[in-house]
Amino acid sequence: MSTHDHHLGDSDVEDVIHTHHIIEPYVYYRVFGILFLLFFATVAVAFFDLSKLLGWPPANIIIALIIAFAKAAVIILYFMHVKYASRLTQIFVVSGMLWLIIMFVFTFADYFTRGWIPQPGSWTVPGGP
Numbered sequence: 131m132s133t134h135d136h137h138l139g140d141s142d143v144e145d146v147i148h149t150h151h152i153i154e155p156y157v158y159y160r161v162f163g164i165l166f167l168l169f170f171a172t173v174a175v176a177f178f179d180l181s182k183l184l185g186w187p188p189a190n191i192i193i194a195l196i197i198a199f200a201k202a203a204v205i206i207l208y209f210m211h212v213k214y215a216s217r218l219t220q221i222f223v224v225s226g227m228l229w230l231i232i233m234f235v236f237t238f239a240d241y242f243t244r245g246w247i248p249q250p251g252s253w254t255v256p257g258g259p
Contacts, residue, residue, distance in 0.1 A: 151214035161208045168201045188242075195234075203227075 172194060180189040207213040212223050 151211065157208065161204060164204055165201060168197055172197050
Protein backbone atom coordinates (compact mmCIF):
# COMPACT_ATOMS: atom_id res chain seq x y z
CA MET A 131 0.00 0.00 0.00
CA SER A 132 1.50 3.30 -1.01
CA THR A 133 0.62 6.73 0.09
CA HIS A 134 0.86 9.67 -2.21
CA ASP A 135 2.10 12.74 -0.45
CA HIS A 136 2.15 15.76 -2.71
CA HIS A 137 4.33 18.57 -1.53
CA LEU A 138 4.40 21.88 -3.32
CA GLY A 139 7.81 22.79 -4.56
CA ASP A 140 9.04 26.32 -5.18
CA SER A 141 8.02 26.20 -8.85
CA ASP A 142 4.50 24.99 -7.91
CA VAL A 143 4.06 27.87 -5.49
CA GLU A 144 5.21 30.35 -8.13
CA ASP A 145 2.72 28.86 -10.60
CA VAL A 146 -0.11 29.34 -8.11
CA ILE A 147 0.95 32.91 -7.42
CA HIS A 148 1.15 33.77 -11.12
CA THR A 149 -2.15 32.13 -12.07
CA HIS A 150 -4.25 33.73 -9.30
CA HIS A 151 -4.41 37.47 -9.32
CA ILE A 152 -4.39 39.10 -5.91
CA ILE A 153 -6.50 42.25 -5.78
CA GLU A 154 -5.27 45.04 -3.57
CA PRO A 155 -7.67 46.42 -0.93
CA TYR A 156 -7.77 49.90 -2.52
CA VAL A 157 -9.41 48.34 -5.59
CA TYR A 158 -12.24 47.07 -3.42
CA TYR A 159 -12.60 50.53 -1.86
CA ARG A 160 -12.91 52.04 -5.33
CA VAL A 161 -15.46 49.41 -6.35
CA PHE A 162 -17.41 50.17 -3.16
CA GLY A 163 -17.37 53.87 -4.04
CA ILE A 164 -18.54 53.19 -7.59
CA LEU A 165 -21.36 50.94 -6.38
CA PHE A 166 -22.36 53.53 -3.78
CA LEU A 167 -22.55 56.26 -6.45
CA LEU A 168 -24.58 54.00 -8.71
CA PHE A 169 -26.90 53.27 -5.79
CA PHE A 170 -27.51 57.00 -5.30
CA ALA A 171 -28.08 57.35 -9.04
CA THR A 172 -30.73 54.60 -8.83
CA VAL A 173 -32.46 56.36 -5.94
CA ALA A 174 -32.33 59.69 -7.83
CA VAL A 175 -33.89 58.12 -10.92
CA ALA A 176 -36.66 56.69 -8.75
CA PHE A 177 -37.51 60.07 -7.20
CA PHE A 178 -37.48 62.23 -10.36
CA ASP A 179 -39.88 61.93 -13.25
CA LEU A 180 -37.50 61.93 -16.19
CA SER A 181 -40.31 61.39 -18.70
CA LYS A 182 -41.37 65.04 -18.26
CA LEU A 183 -37.77 66.26 -18.35
CA LEU A 184 -36.69 64.26 -21.40
CA GLY A 185 -40.11 64.03 -23.07
CA TRP A 186 -39.86 60.24 -23.37
CA PRO A 187 -42.27 58.09 -21.29
CA PRO A 188 -40.02 55.05 -20.59
CA ALA A 189 -37.01 57.21 -19.65
CA ASN A 190 -36.98 56.20 -15.97
CA ILE A 191 -37.12 52.50 -16.77
CA ILE A 192 -34.40 52.64 -19.41
CA ILE A 193 -32.03 54.73 -17.28
CA ALA A 194 -32.64 52.51 -14.24
CA LEU A 195 -31.83 49.44 -16.35
CA ILE A 196 -28.64 51.05 -17.65
CA ILE A 197 -27.56 51.76 -14.06
CA ALA A 198 -28.45 48.19 -13.06
CA PHE A 199 -26.36 46.79 -15.93
CA ALA A 200 -23.45 49.01 -14.87
CA LYS A 201 -23.69 47.74 -11.28
CA ALA A 202 -23.88 44.14 -12.51
CA ALA A 203 -20.82 44.67 -14.73
CA VAL A 204 -18.78 46.08 -11.84
CA ILE A 205 -19.78 43.18 -9.59
CA ILE A 206 -19.02 40.59 -12.26
CA LEU A 207 -15.67 42.13 -13.15
CA TYR A 208 -14.30 42.59 -9.64
CA PHE A 209 -16.16 40.39 -7.14
CA MET A 210 -16.32 37.42 -9.49
CA HIS A 211 -12.73 38.16 -10.66
CA VAL A 212 -13.67 37.99 -14.34
CA LYS A 213 -11.40 40.93 -15.10
CA TYR A 214 -8.39 38.80 -14.18
CA ALA A 215 -9.75 35.47 -15.46
CA SER A 216 -8.72 33.60 -18.58
CA ARG A 217 -9.88 34.73 -22.01
CA LEU A 218 -12.21 31.72 -22.27
CA THR A 219 -13.98 32.67 -19.04
CA GLN A 220 -14.35 36.25 -20.26
CA ILE A 221 -15.85 35.03 -23.55
CA PHE A 222 -18.41 32.92 -21.69
CA VAL A 223 -19.37 35.81 -19.43
CA VAL A 224 -19.74 38.22 -22.35
CA SER A 225 -21.80 35.70 -24.32
CA GLY A 226 -24.07 35.18 -21.30
CA MET A 227 -24.57 38.93 -20.99
CA LEU A 228 -25.31 39.22 -24.72
CA TRP A 229 -28.00 36.53 -24.45
CA LEU A 230 -29.48 38.37 -21.46
CA ILE A 231 -29.57 41.60 -23.49
CA ILE A 232 -31.22 39.76 -26.39
CA MET A 233 -33.85 38.40 -23.99
CA PHE A 234 -34.54 41.91 -22.64
CA VAL A 235 -34.77 43.38 -26.16
CA PHE A 236 -37.32 40.79 -27.28
CA THR A 237 -39.30 41.10 -24.04
CA PHE A 238 -39.49 44.89 -24.27
CA ALA A 239 -40.25 44.71 -28.00
CA ASP A 240 -43.24 42.52 -27.17
CA TYR A 241 -44.34 44.70 -24.27
CA PHE A 242 -44.07 48.05 -26.05
CA THR A 243 -45.80 46.88 -29.24
CA ARG A 244 -48.88 45.27 -27.65
CA GLY A 245 -50.99 48.34 -28.36
CA TRP A 246 -50.30 48.13 -32.10
CA ILE A 247 -52.74 45.25 -32.66
CA PRO A 248 -56.38 46.00 -31.89
CA GLN A 249 -57.93 43.64 -29.35
CA PRO A 250 -61.20 41.89 -30.22
CA GLY A 251 -64.44 43.03 -28.63
CA SER A 252 -66.55 41.07 -26.21
CA TRP A 253 -67.83 37.57 -26.84
CA THR A 254 -71.50 38.56 -26.92
CA VAL A 255 -73.67 37.13 -29.64
CA PRO A 256 -75.70 39.70 -31.60
CA GLY A 257 -79.34 39.47 -30.56
CA GLY A 258 -78.46 37.25 -27.58
CA PRO A 259 -79.18 37.81 -23.87
